[in-house]
Amino acid sequence: MTIATNAIASAGSSKLARSMQLLLNFWKMFRTDLPGVVGLAVILVLILLATAAPILAPFDPYLQSLGSVLQPPSWEHWAGTDELGRDILSRLLFGARTTLLIVISVSLLIAPIGLCIGVCSGYFGGWVDKVLMRTVDIFLALPSLVLALAFVAALGAGAENAVLAMAFTAWPPIARLARAETLSIRSSDFISAARMYGASPLRIIFRHIVPLCLPSIVVRVTLSMAGFILTAAGLGFLGLGAQPPSAEWGTMISTGRKVMIDHWWVAAFPGIAILITSLSFNMVGDALRDAMDPRTN
């Protein structure tokens, strides 16, 4: 009995070791891709900036100062001030928190959902697979931004609802990938061994299949993150995401557009922040995709 357990465990762990080896090769590939490395560096700096925002921000992002409304960029206010005299740089730093928080929340929501649906679909096969994958196909064929917008309209505007709406439309690609991975793992010997030894489907799924699916799921979620940033900003811009006065880049552009013609900096800087962040995620995603693609190896 212990032998069987060990055999299954060691088969599993050798698979895990192989995944680690793959991951190492992967990093070697990734390292050669300059834009990818730059993107990764920018993201790390951004995370640092967002974490340290309360220390780094020169001003309180919510502090209105009607004496210094709509100041152009200067040594005191590097990115100028907005229509309520708030320091734009400080608001950008705090906005990075909002953006990263939304991206992380959506990712943490869709990864387990997509994983569960995909692995169940692949493991059980038959009509479960048919129903689940048909649902995935339907979601993939539909306009995700429009559905997310309608979803927020039904629930009411706000950052939390924006996260829910984005998760509602973003899980299908994850499920599709998890299913494909499961199909390739399901027929392995160590899974048959576990099954013969009497492991329940739940145990096989969560102890043996899910851990092996994780690396590719993580990569796939990273690929989607640039899109999340743009969607979150778009929701904020339309007034359906994070609500004023909270510092969110899309919302900042939306309020900045009213004064934009004479005061370009109010709308320009938040947009540049979105562009840099989303570009970095895209560059990392692109590098990941190339590193994963067997044709480039």
Add this chain to the structure above:
Amino acid sequence: MLLKAAMAPEGVGYRAASLVKTMLGPLVSVLAAFLGLMIIIFFIGRVLPIDPVLTIVGDQADAQTYQQVSHELGLDRPLIQQFSIFVSNAVAGDFGRARLTGNLVLSDLIKVFPATIELATTGIVIGALLGIPLGVIAAVNRGRATDSILRIVMLMGHSTPIFWLGLMGLLLFYAALHWVGGSGQLSLYNLDIVPRTTGFITVDALLAGDMEVFWDAVNHLILPASILGYSSTAFIARMTRSFMLEQLPQEYIIAARVKGLSARQVIWGHAFRNIRVQLLTVLALAYGGLLEGTVLVESVFAWPGLGQYFTNALLIGDMNAVMAATLLIGVIFLGLNLLSDILYRLLDPRTRQ
């Protein structure tokens, strides 16, 4: 039985039957997707809101209106019956009234839709004219500096918030340089001059023979359409590049080169010819993406189309209008999917039996 009989190999009948068979597969999956779309929209509009009636009549409606709408939706009946009421109404084109305009949602949609089609179609033309050559150039120069630079340009297009680019475009080309018109489809003094026949302002102006209005409309159209087009360039170029990369190493290309054809003839006359069908599919998908993009772009440019109508409905939570607009965009998406699927099956010799 009938189908089987018709499929006997007898010339035209057989051809037609195999054509039907080719269409049947995608058609069934599109019907399933349509049902899924209806379920999702029903879920969003009638199950998610705490009080679906309130989202339709607004909070200023009197008790009688409230009761009436509640009864019309069948809220006192089981969910499955409510759904069937919703589906039969939607298929009949009855989406109720929009709170914002007071008109029937259907007539509102018919009114705003052409403006969006005009914008998105111009956008896809610009996107294709930019994206396809860029993708081909990138593929031909694979691994060289040109490829890397183009890759960054494409990634930029993919990463730029489209609404922000629109605002910056207005700031630069309208406010500072005065090259293009500002918000809306026409300048104020040109509004309602040409009669509305097709709903596409440029076409209407040409039909009326009013060149001044036509150029004014083009002036207003060019910036939002370019920005939409740029947002799809990245996708189109990336797909073109990878399709071309599949063709270029093949033997028939080497043969064409050995035969002494110029690089241009080999690339455009041989390799590109073989990716046209795949590109059509990509363009159909990109067009769907542009329709989504119009929601944000129309809001920036005060473009009186479906996107702006949808946004306004969203902001006041007018679910009748939101559901109908979502359904319309969803149906176009499905239609584009079906179209690209059928085109692929019809045009690609490999999928013929």
